[in-house]
Amino acid sequence: MLPLGGLGEIGKNMTVVEYGGKIVVVDTGLRFPTPDQLGIDLVLPDFTYLRERAEDIEAIVLTHGHEDHVGALPYVLRELRDWPPVYGGPLTIAMVRSKLDEHKLKDVPLEEVRPGDQVDAGPFTIEPVKMAHSIPDMFAYAITCELGTTLVTGDYKFDQTPVDGVPADVARLAELGRKGVLLLCGDSTNADRPGWSLSESSVGPRLEEAFARCEGRIVVTCFASNIHRVQQVVDAASELGRKVALVGRSMRKNVNIGRQLGHITVPDGILIEPKQITDFPDHKLVVMSTGSQGEPLSALRRMAGADHPHVDLHAGDTVIFSATAIPGNERAVNDTGDRLFHLGANVLTPKDTPIHASGHGYAEELKLMLNLVKPKYVL
Template identity: 75%
Template sequence: MAKSKLRVLPLGGLGEIGKNMTVVEYDGSIVVVDTGLRFPTAEQVGIDLVLPDFTYLRERADDIEGIVITHGHEDHLGALPWILRELGTDIPVYGGPLTMAMARSKLDEHRLKDTDLTDVRPGETLELGAFDIELIHLTHSIPDMMAVALTCDVGTMLITGDYKFDQTPVDGKPADVSRLAELGREGLLLLCGDSTNADRPGFSPSESVAGPNLEAVFGRCEGRIVVTCFASNIHRVQQVVDAAKVHGRRVVLVGRSMRKNINIGRMLGHIDVEDGTFVQPREARDFPDHKLVIVSTGSQGEPLSALRRMAHRDHPQVELHKGDTVVFAATSIPGNERAVNDTIDRLYHIGCDVITARDAPIHASGHGYQEEIKLMLNLTRPKYVMPFHGDYKRIHLHGQLAESVGVPAENVFKGENGLPLELDGDGAAFGSRERAGMIYVDGVDIGDPTDVALRDRRMLSADGIFVVVATISEQDGSSVADPEIIFRGVPYPEDAEGLLGDIRGAITQSLEKAAREEIREVDLLQQVLHDDLAKFVYDRLRRRPMVLPVVVEV
């Protein structure tokens, strides 16, 4: 009897940076690795979050043995509440203690309290259906980062999550290189590796180099210092606290996620802070500027983040002024450069000095460079390689790196979301494409991935809306009252009164034409009005506002 195929289906994270989610399937058992989200682009107007389309799992929810989370970053953990709400809170979730503490906090916010969250230590193994699962400690820009090794009858595959080979990590716990090498000796079937920095040669700098450089930067600042970084970068906050202590400054945490994550980090022993170091934002006014460091969210220019609001003078507790220094202890995620540059520009307009990683080595990437990707490949010696976590360019470059260390080109699979890789004793090949895409979160609701609301929002943001209310006779379809016309956001010339008169004339002509053609159904009348008025407005204004005709019969 032939063995079942091991099936690896990425639902997010390939061809993009963010919303990482992978379905691993064998002999009727499913394990989901990571449930990430990403933040919307400028074109996704009014959307709050973007999730992977997990429609494939809706019909297979009973087959899901568990969800394993590699680490606590939003692009690997953030979609968990929505996925559990849709698929069932009885699905068990596994990860490191910090990762699970962050997941618990996130689920509490969504009032999902029945989920079974299990802390797993490095080296511990789980039996989930047809899979034996092992979590392997790696280093990243957040503690408790672990790769996931999944073993079934076909062989062992490794999903690295995000990693770098940091020899001097802030917490003193380097990656478990010996276990990775053992996997290589035992025979690794498939490596699904992080591609984020596949375009950067050499080795990434150690996270520990940022601490002394932050201390040196602080020594040059005379006024307040505002440091912005990811709320989950607990090690970076520890380095900021240590630098503040050296210079006799108190620390203010600004941003709900920043305060929440630092409290979790302190509780689990990942961050060590002396009593009295932190002060509340409302108490900060009692301290002179040269005695304060503010640690804030907003390093990616997120619209509602604390730093963005400060830059737009819209923050209720912190008002920036000339003499403040803002330190960006993070680099832009690809795609966020425009929002970050806009924030920096606003800060200069206020009179702040701005220091970024270009100006001083105050940030180290959490993702390995090319030599570290090669090291992972050489340690694990996989038979097949499927680059993960990157846009198509980085996936392509990761594939080239695999070939450079001896992996045959035909064994490198450069995939994309929705394209499953199927492996058995005879080889590996891509299978039939499955549905994969995006689900939008608008407020607290999740919408259909083909939601036309986005298109409407783009139209509204570009050319506005034009509403017409026409009142007609039920008997003969003739107009019985002057039409009402409402413009919102439509750029129109100074002679708007004349334009409105012409539009009323166009409406009357359209209705008379419909009456002659004996068009009586309201839906058809509205369609005729829409087409005639859209053409008229474009001819006059060279704009395409959203036209909403409303026909009332009396």
């Protein structure tokens, strides 16, 4: 096992599993720069090891479509002479295909897998296992060789009431545990938080309550890949008779992909184009925006700087942060909030009301994983 990133840090998740001279790579993530990393756009794992062993890579498997797990894939593939097959869930592969198209990387062998499938990769047999996270098609991978089974969980929580109604496959995890798991590589992001994480489906009613208290225009910002959160924002807006405008390139792209795959259902006539925002009264609008992490060129950041072509924030607007700051982004998020206050907008965050649920399990969920899988070793 060789973690190239993601071990002991938040972001750039990338792990090499090697046996008999052959390699399976789990995830190819990146990390966004901290404010003191001036002039840096993205932080990538050091994949020198893979460049030197390119011919030994049997497969790249992707747990889910978040940038800290798939964002470095174009840069990894550019370093490899022969592209190995890339496996992931349908939504993950759709997001990755779009990303590779932007980088003008054609004919990459992308393969969709589903829970229960088994893929042969040299000395390894790879099986995806359904997990719950803040994005659909989140899979752990059971990677088996002669020595035993390694379970790489990716990001997970045990949400019993997920928005899409598909919880983690606890039965399969228990079955793997009964057969014997040599190594568990587990998500530990919220290991220091006691108890159980909130269900994603609990956020929707809180959002609707917050919307109902707003008299003017509402701007909601969250991760563009948080398909389930976008669905709940659309549902809340529909209940209160508001139109929804999607602002930000990645927000529009991911929602389109989610709709094509059936992960998002949007009532007819509720979506409007950003250029139509001024055609509707403030109390009839919800704007879904990128920029929850204070990214310099994101839609919300441009709104906060009074520099957005379609959204001119003013007194009476309410900006709802339906996300928490990733460690390292606190300064940028706080600065964005300060600018929004200066424009006269009201700002709501998860500290004010429960409008966000973490996609990472708390301490009791990590204990449940250990009890189900019963691994010999834990990383």
